[in-house]
Amino acid sequence: MSISRHQAVGAYRRWEPEDFDAPAGKGSAPPPEAFAPADLAGLVQAAPAPSTASPPIAPPAPEPAPSPPAADSVAALPPDFxxxxxxxxxxMHDDMRRAGFEEGRAAGHAEGLEAGRAEGYTEGRARAEAxxxxxxxxxxxxxEALRELDGEIAEQLMALAIEMARRMVKLTLAEHPEAILGTVRSxxxxxxxxxxxxxxxxxxxxLVREHLGEQLAHAxxxxQEDARLERGECRIDGQGAQVDATLETRWRRVLESIGHERARWHVAEEAEAGDATGPVADTAPPAPEPPA
Structure with a gap:
């Protein structure tokens, strides 16, 4: 909006402060001196021209803070509060501390129990595997010990059977001396x-001379007598050939036929200390010791 020069001449006056020392109602301050036309012209020229740009947009005003609740809206406390x-x-502090301690102890116990269980399982499994x-x-x-024992028992049973057979032969010769007649014929x-x-x-x-004397003499x-031979034994020589019918030789041939060659007819003197007809247990091999 622009102001014309004629309007500005009568509109502007100089303002002066009121004199407070002057008595009330008397001599009020003179009217302000009017502007000179030259001053008004300079004022009009100095006034800025109206701007055609859009006015700046003011930021939105902040929302007002909520007002505190009224005293009447607060719930009334009970009379025994x-x-x-x-x-x-x-x-209350002790109770909370005790409760926290119990809770922590329970949690620690559970954690330690789980860790101990896992460790115990691992250790127990290792021990079980070992x-x-x-x-x-x-x-x-x-x-392996049983296999060895089976072999030893088999050997000892074989030795026992051989020893029993040897004693049976000696017993038979002692009770039936006429068996020498069949040996000589064979x-x-x-x-x-x-x-x-x-x-x-x-x-x-x-005995042979009594039963076979005439037959042998005719042939x-x-x-011939030989005290080195045992009862039931004989040796025969004839026409460059020899037949050894001693008990030891015949015994060895029998054992060879069953694949056992270590047993001998003549055993150690301590085994023969008793009577030839004594119990077999006197010379039986000792029982095998159980495996450790």
């Missing part, structure tokens, strides 16, 4: 036809 005392506060390995080794050792059949020289134990010689065989 009272603030806790220092002892009650201390008791014990299983040890038992497996013992089982293998036991199997030995003569192994020789070619001709004269033979038959060596016998002195007791067997009398041209000659009987």
């Amino acid at each position: 009272h603030l806790p005392t220092a002892e009650e506060i201390e008791r 014990e299983a390995a040890r038992l497996a080794g013992l089982a293998d050792s036991l199997d 030995a003569l059949l192994q020789l070619p036809q001709g004269h033979a020289h038959i060596q016998l134990h002195p007791d067997d010689l009398a 041209g065989h000659r009987l």
Whole structure:
């Protein structure tokens, strides 16, 4: 909006402060001096021209803070309400501390129990595996020991059977001395036809001469006494051949036929200290010791 020069001449006056020392109602301050036309013209020229730009947009005003609730809206406290005392506060503090301690202890116990259980399981499994390995080794050792024991028992049973057979033969010869007659006949059949020289134990010689004397003499065989031979033994020589019918030789042949060659007819003197007809248990091999 622009102001014309004629309007500005009568509109502007100089303002002067009121004199407060002057008495009231008397001599009021003179009217302000009017502006000179030259001053008004300068004022009009100095006035800025109206701007055509849009006025700046003011930021939105902040929302007012909520007003505190009125005193009437606050719930009334019960008549028996009272603030806790220092002892009650201390008791509540102890209760909360105790509750926190119990809760922490329970949590720690559960965590420690779980950790201990896991550690115990690991340790127990390791021990169980070690014990299983040890038992497996013992089982293998036991199997090997049982196999060895089976072999030893088989050998000892064989030795016992051989010893029993040896004693049975000696017992038979002692109770049936006439068995020498069959031995002499069998030995003569192994020789070619001709004269033979038959060596016998002195007791067997009398028995053979009594039962086979005439037959042997007719065949041209000659009987000879040999005290080194046992009852039931004989040796026959004839026509460049020899038949060894001693008990040891015949015994060895029997054992060879069953694949056992270590047993001998003559055992150690301590085994033969008793009577030949004594119990077999006197010379039986000792029982095998159980495996450790």
